[in-house]
Amino acid sequence: MKITLDIWRQKSRNEKGRFVRYELEEVSPEMSFLEMLDLLNTNLIKRGEDPVAFDHDCREGICGTCGMYVNGHPHGPVKSITTCHLSMREFKDGDTITVEPFRARSFPVIKDLVIDRMSLEHIQVAGGFISVKTGSAPEANTIPVPKKNADEAFDAASCIGCGACVAACKNASAMLFLSAKVSQMALLPHGKPEAKQRAREMVAAMDDMGFGRCSNTGACEAKCPKNIKITNIARLNREYYKAY
Amino acid sequence: MTKLNSKIPEGPLTEKWSRYRRDVRLVNAANKKKLDIIVVGTGLAGAGASSALGELGYNVKNFCFQDSPRRAHSVAAQGGINAAKNYMNDGDSIYRLFLDMIKGGDYRAREANVYRAAEVSNAVIDHYTAQGVPFARDYGGTLDNRSFGGVQVSRTFYARGQTGQQCLLGAYSALNRQIKAGKVKMFPRREMLELVIVDGKARGIITRNLETGELERHSAHAVVLATGGYGTIYYLSTLAVNSNASAAWIAHKKGALFANPSFVQIHPTSVPQLNEYQAKLTLMSESLRNDGRIWVPAKKGDERLPGDIPDEERDYFLERRYPAFGNLVPRDVASRAAKERCDAGYGVGKTGLAVYLDFRDAINKQGKKAIEDKYGNLFEMYQVISGFNPYETPMMIYPAGHYTMGGLWVDYELMTTIPGLYAIGEANFSDHGANRLGACSLMQAAGDGYFILPNTISNYLADDIKRGKIATDTPEFDEAERSVKERIERLLAIEGTQTVTSFHKRLGRLMWDLCGMSRNEEDLKKALSLVREMEEEFWKDVTVPGSADQFNQELEKAGRVADFFELARLMIEDAMHRNESCGAHFREEKQTAEGEAMRDDKNFAYVAAWEYAGKGVPEKLHKEMLSFEEVEVKERSYK
Numbered sequence: 109m110k111i112t113l114d115i116w117r118q119k120s121r122n123e124k125g126r127f128v129r130y131e132l133e134e135v136s137p138e139m140s141f142l143e144m145l146d147l148l149n150t151n152l153i154k155r156g157e158d159p160v161a162f163d164h165d166c167r168e169g170i171c172g173t174c175g176m177y178v179n180g181h182p183h184g185p186v187k188s189i190t191t192c193h194l195s196m197r198e199f200k201d202g203d204t205i206t207v208e209p210f211r212a213r214s215f216p217v218i219k220d221l222v223i224d225r226m227s228l229e230h231i232q233v234a235g236g237f238i239s240v241k242t243g244s245a246p247e248a249n250t251i252p253v254p255k256k257n258a259d260e261a262f263d264a265a266s267c268i269g270c271g272a273c274v275a276a277c278k279n280a281s282a283m284l285f286l287s288a289k290v291s292q293m294a295l296l297p298h299g300k301p302e303a304k305q306r307a308r309e310m311v312a313a314m315d316d317m318g319f320g321r322c323s324n325t326g327a328c329e330a331k332c333p334k335n336i337k338i339t340n341i342a343r344l345n346r347e348y349y350k351a352y
Numbered sequence: 353m354t355k356l357n358s359k360i361p362e363g364p365l366t367e368k369w370s371r372y373r374r375d376v377r378l379v380n381a382a383n384k385k386k387l388d389i390i391v392v393g394t395g396l397a398g399a400g401a402s403s404a405l406g407e408l409g410y411n412v413k414n415f416c417f418q419d420s421p422r423r424a425h426s427v428a429a430q431g432g433i434n435a436a437k438n439y440m441n442d443g444d445s446i447y448r449l450f451l452d453m454i455k456g457g458d459y460r461a462r463e464a465n466v467y468r469a470a471e472v473s474n475a476v477i478d479h480y481t482a483q484g485v486p487f488a489r490d491y492g493g494t495l496d497n498r499s500f501g502g503v504q505v506s507r508t509f510y511a512r513g514q515t516g517q518q519c520l521l522g523a524y525s526a527l528n529r530q531i532k533a534g535k536v537k538m539f540p541r542r543e544m545l546e547l548v549i550v551d552g553k554a555r556g557i558i559t560r561n562l563e564t565g566e567l568e569r570h571s572a573h574a575v576v577l578a579t580g581g582y583g584t585i586y587y588l589s590t591l592a593v594n595s596n597a598s599a600a601w602i603a604h605k606k607g608a609l610f611a612n613p614s615f616v617q618i619h620p621t622s623v624p625q626l627n628e629y630q631a632k633l634t635l636m637s638e639s640l641r642n643d644g645r646i647w648v649p650a651k652k653g654d655e656r657l658p659g660d661i662p663d664e665e666r667d668y669f670l671e672r673r674y675p676a677f678g679n680l681v682p683r684d685v686a687s688r689a690a691k692e693r694c695d696a697g698y699g700v701g702k703t704g705l706a707v708y709l710d711f712r713d714a715i716n717k718q719g720k721k722a723i724e725d726k727y728g729n730l731f732e733m734y735q736v737i738s739g740f741n742p743y744e745t746p747m748m749i750y751p752a753g754h755y756t757m758g759g760l761w762v763d764y765e766l767m768t769t770i771p772g773l774y775a776i777g778e779a780n781f782s783d784h785g786a787n788r789l790g791a792c793s794l795m796q797a798a799g800d801g802y803f804i805l806p807n808t809i810s811n812y813l814a815d816d817i818k819r820g821k822i823a824t825d826t827p828e829f830d831e832a833e834r835s836v837k838e839r840i841e842r843l844l845a846i847e848g849t850q851t852v853t854s855f856h857k858r859l860g861r862l863m864w865d866l867c868g869m870s871r872n873e874e875d876l877k878k879a880l881s882l883v884r885e886m887e888e889e890f891w892k893d894v895t896v897p898g899s900a901d902q903f904n905q906e907l908e909k910a911g912r913v914a915d916f917f918e919l920a921r922l923m924i925e926d927a928m929h930r931n932e933s934c935g936a937h938f939r940e941e942k943q944t945a946e947g948e949a950m951r952d953d954k955n956f957a958y959v960a961a962w963e964y965a966g967k968g969v970p971e972k973l974h975k976e977m978l979s980f981e982e983v984e985v986k987e988r989s990y991k
Binding site: 119120136138139140142143144146147150153154156157158159161163164165166167168169170171172173188189193195197218219222224225226228229232233234236237238239240241242243244245246247248249251252253254255258259261262265266268269292293296298299 | 400403404407418419420422423425427428437439475477478479481482483484485486487488489490491492493494495511512514517518521524525526528529531532538540563592593594626627629630631632634635732733736737739802803806849851853854895897898902903905906
């Protein structure tokens with residue numbers, strides 16, 4: 109099929125970007141969206157042009173590296189998947205697709221569709237851990253965890269840190285991302301001793317990094333490729349209130 | 353000439369590790385602050401080592417080419433992580449785990465290392481659990497286990513089908529704690545492009561900042577490589593597309609011996625290739641084989657939908673050939689059996705290169721809910737990729753390149769043949785012999801990183817407490833940086849007509865066909881000359897757009913593919929010299945009339961460690977003879 113692409117091109121952090129139109133003839137519906145971009149890049153390289161930079165790695169939806177707006181949707185129009193799992197089956201011959209990097213003040217563009225997500229790292233470094241020294245852990249079964257809590261903790265812990273929640277939010281808030289980690293640890297007895305400090309310091313880091321506040325629109329949940337629930341934000345809020 | 357000294361401690365197998373720790377030299381807390389350690393890679397091994405070394409008080413610099421340490425490819429491991437807890441009361445023990453690994457590895461691993469890996473496995477589970485890794489639990493709140501390919505006990509801890517992700521995020525959280533404490537300095541988007549050796553010791557690395565293209569010098573008293581495996585040599589594999597062999601290969605060219613490069617595990621259950629542009633093959637966890645039954649139609653070219661084929665017209669070929677283990681035979685056995693059926697014309701799907709993995713019986717017996725609880729996310733993933741619903745129609749699967757048992761040769765202390773250079777996790781060769789058992793890779797990577805390396809590295813660093821900082825304004829660093837620069841310039845100057853990826857695809861296809869799941873001398877000879885030709889063509893006609901001083905993904909790939917050509921030749925040499933079938937290495941000349949592998953213990957019970965001898969010169973083979981004091985060497989049989 110024939111696809112027209114409007115892709116955001118930006119040479120570096122400090123240069124201005126713009127949309128550039130590309131036509132692609134030989135797209136097959138069995139390709140993934142990123143394989144389609146691979147094909148575009150092959151053509152660009154052969155024409156002596158600069159290929160489109162985009163981040164990607166595992167291409168199986170788990171590493172969280174890839175991510176871009178496809179027709180305005182973080183990770184594209186299909187629910188609960190990452191960009192690498194988006195299939196060209198979802199598009200028709202003759203479609204025009206707009207592709208741009210995740211937009212947020214806290215995610216500066218490095219090149220084309222590649223963004224800098226160090227702001228998310230800072231949030232994790234601030235308190236996304238349980239302080240246990242290697243070698244000092246108790247025998248794993250000494251602290252039982254109700255299955256329900258363990259399962260819920262798992263659901264929260266399956267966040268892949270891609271940043272789609274921030275990209276989906278009109279306030280560019282990282283609340284869903286942050287709440288996933290806080291929830292995971294709040295649900296486990298192992299995380300209790302540091303719960304207050306964790307909530308305080310992670311929220312403070314989020315604010316420092318220039319992310320916006322949550323206004324409960326639910327856009328983050330709707331666009332999360334891993335179905336992280338907005339109830340985690342409620343749990344984060346409770347943890348945060350308890351921390352003061 | 354490099355001489356191999358595996359430094360295995362004296363004494364009975366079960367006491368070696370405790371004796372080692374009793375005698376090892378330590379570095380006291382005040383002196384640790386004076387010592388710098390570079391760790392490259394942030395997977396289970398790398399992030400584990402960085403956090404553990406940081407906790408001990410060393411100054412750690414940790415590098416990864418991804419934008420965050422949380423992206424390391426350990427993240428994609430699905431099925432689980434083994435430990436000898438014997439929570440299931442089914443007769444498991446450290447000894448049995450050790451035995452399973454030795455046997456599964458087809459008697460090509462070093463006994464002492466394997467025993468130790470089993471010994472520290474329980475502490476790994478304790479540690480991850482304490483970090484908040486949400487492993488699956490039973491209703492009483494205790495941890496659940498499941499059984500996993502190739503063994504008869506249930507010792508696998510799991511977090512749905514995302515065990516690797518959960519363990520990695522645990523490791524990442526501990527790493528973050530040390531970053532916050534200032535003991536680990538993290539360098540993301542950095543690629544190691546050279547190893548710096550000063551007075552015969554590993555003292556630093558040259559990295560390229562992948563955003564700016566800047567070359568950077570980093571020094572340390574010791575360098576640890578935790579850079580994973582080289583399965584992407586096949587282009588299509590279950591690995592992340594940016595996974596590469598370069599760091600290990602650079603070390604090899606600087607003098608670190610490379611062991612058993614031809615031992616590459618082919619995973620039996622990946623989603624088959626759907627189109628020619630495909631960039632990777634997605635793994636479907638082998639845990640699926642616990643409940644899924646593998647079959648092909650008994651009749652060639654049967655065009656009926658799988659559901660329309662009655663049981664008596666199906667060939668459950670693993671159950672037929674291996675009644676004792678059935679669908680749970682080790683990976684190499686399962687992969688070859690699938691290939692055998694497809695080569696014989698019984699394969700299914702568009703390409704005929706697939707077999708069915710069917711959950712019908714399990715769903716009927718246990719209910720859909722139970723199956724969903726165990727494999728929900730895998731089923732979803734399969735449907736996203738293939739467009740088919742595995743609750744209703746069997747999955748189609750085919751083997752794919754997956755894990756490399758080969759890697760940098762290391763001694764008992766996990767040190768390579770370059771003093772001060774360590775290799776941990778998949779990057780080393782040590783624990784899996786010729787074939788790795790399911791759920792043993794996370795176990796080994798974590799064990800190496802958390803509990804082994806931090807206990808052995810002091811033995812080396814004890815000599816360095818008075819050395820002070822290693823300077824980077826020295827001729828050794830100058831030379832290393834110059835050689836990196838030169839190579840980059842050379843790649844950019846070719847300005848040929850073919851893309852880097854087109855070369856990678858061709859090399860991958862060639863290696864898959866001629867040095868993949870089964871090998872023979874004629875093919876291997878052919879492969880060697882074809883790789884040489886293709887490599888020459890690469891250096892004459894590849895095109896690398898852009899410049900060195902910018903974010904340039906094509907340039908990154910070009911360096912990696914250039915290294916793959918060199919590694920490919922060594923893989924082929926190794927496969928050619930090993931004229932036996934063992935584990936994942938199947939030589940067609942060495943099989944029984946029934947098609948089973950024939951190992952040759954008389955001639956090949958050794959680790960083949962190769963020494964780089966210079967450009968265009970054949971590598972020199974060193975043999976580490978394997979002696980089995982504890983286990984009786986038997987023919988591997990899963991019948």
